[in-house]
Amino acid sequence: MLDIMLPHYGELTLLKIAVESIAAQTDERWQLTVMDDNPVERDTGIPEYFAALGHPRVRYLRNPRNLGVTGNFQQGVDLATAPFMIIMGCDDVMLPRYVERVHALIDAHPEAVLVQPGVEVIGADGAVVRTLADTTKRRVYAPRFAGTVTMAGEELAVSLLRGNWLYFPSLVWRTEEIKAVGFDPDLKVIQDLKLILQLVTRGGTLVADDDVVFQYRRHGESLSASSAVTGNRFSEAREFFLAAAARMDAHGWPRAGRAARWHLSSRIHALTMLPAAARQRSTGSVRVLTRYAFGNPRPR
Structure with missing residues (x-):
């Protein structure tokens, strides 16, 4: 079954x-x-x-x-x-x-x-x-x-x-x-x-x-779609990918660690959400999305 x-x-x-x-x-x-x-x-x-x-x-x-x-x-x-x-x-x-x-x-x-x-x-x-x-x-x-x-x-x-x-x-x-x-x-x-x-x-x-x-x-009515426009998804994503990079490095998978650290597709996704956030005049969301898309891939 x-x-x-x-x-x-x-x-x-x-x-x-x-x-x-x-x-x-x-x-x-x-x-x-x-x-x-x-x-x-x-x-x-x-x-x-x-x-x-x-x-x-x-x-x-x-x-x-x-x-x-x-x-x-x-x-x-x-x-x-x-x-x-x-x-x-x-x-x-x-x-x-x-x-x-x-x-x-x-x-x-x-x-x-x-x-x-x-x-x-x-x-x-x-x-x-x-x-x-x-x-x-x-x-x-x-x-x-x-x-x-x-x-x-x-x-x-x-x-x-x-x-x-x-x-x-x-x-x-x-x-x-x-x-x-x-x-x-x-x-x-x-x-x-x-x-x-x-x-x-x-x-x-x-x-x-x-x-x-x-x-x-x-x-466009799903939780993931709405949280993407507000930027909440990417606040969660940054923490996840940096933690995943550390786990992959510790597991002996350095290429996977690098892929997690850069998380390029997720950054591109944030860029595609910027126009919608701007149309909603959400300054906070625009700031979160911009910082996520262009920020340092390594933790401070």
């Missing part, structure tokens, strides 16, 4: 699309747990939807208190029981062959700790889109391959620290490995990269595939 853990924070419309895409899988070796982190007093209609759904492999949980994004991610890890799991976005879409394809990849690569299936990006309306961020991921930072590729060790760490080209909500994780590490509760928007790097330094292997079976929804 594949554990599909679905943290939820928003409204019902996109959640229904996500759940229905899971129910339409060609391979039935999956079980879904929805973890609703909406405030308890809010009338969302979501509990009623799942009560009416009555699917034998769908479990709905409503958190008695708000856990926040990282807390809800960790709850998904804690609740998982299948050998492999996914922490899916509540506005994303599984194409019908997702479960079938990832099971085939796991069978072909039993050593895999992480599986990155093929992904296409959709907008708020569900149409496939091409964004600057995703084009850069694919053409600049992602390794070039056809079919399937396996990566591990310092090569993988360097690749991800130059630019994180993975799509977190589509990733399949080996459950025992992610349970052994867990999410850092102090991080809000870069917690996935820290966890992945920890798995890599533990010897984990990534399998990436170009068969598109997942749709990642990108729109």
Whole structure:
């Protein structure tokens, strides 16, 4: 079985699309747990939807208190029981062959700790889109391959620290490995990269595939997008990358340490956010973004 853990924070419309895409899988070796982190007093209609759904492999949980994004991610890890799991976005879409394809990849690569299936990006309306961020991921930072590729060790760490080209909500994780590490509760928007790097330094292997079976929804209302405009994301990112550089150096991976220290893709991302911050006349955000983009890569 594949554990599909679905943290939820928003409204019902996109959640229904996500759940229905899971129910339409060609391979039935999956079980879904929805973890609703909406405030308890809010009338969302979501509990009623799942009560009416009555699917034998769908479990709905409503958190008695708000856990926040990282807390809800960790709850998904804690609740998982299948050998492999996914922490899916509540506005994303599984194409019908997702479960079938990832099971085939796991069978072909039993050593895999992480599986990155093929992904296409959709907008708020569900149409496939091409964004600057995703084009850069694919053409600049992602390794070039056809079919399937396996990566591990310092090569993988360097690749991800130059630019994180993975799509977190589509990733399949080996459950025992992610349970052994867990999410850092102090991080809000870069917690996935820290966890992945920890798995890599533990010897984990990534399998990436170009068969598109997942749709990642990108729109401007996400926590990561809003925190990028305000500059909050980059305050967190600077501390993370400098700490990652120290960990990579201590691990004996100097090239990965240098990649973390320079974190060029993250600096470029900050530059792309400057016009939006300027339009909002947020002097503080402009200052944070500028300092991050052009600042010294080494700690003071």
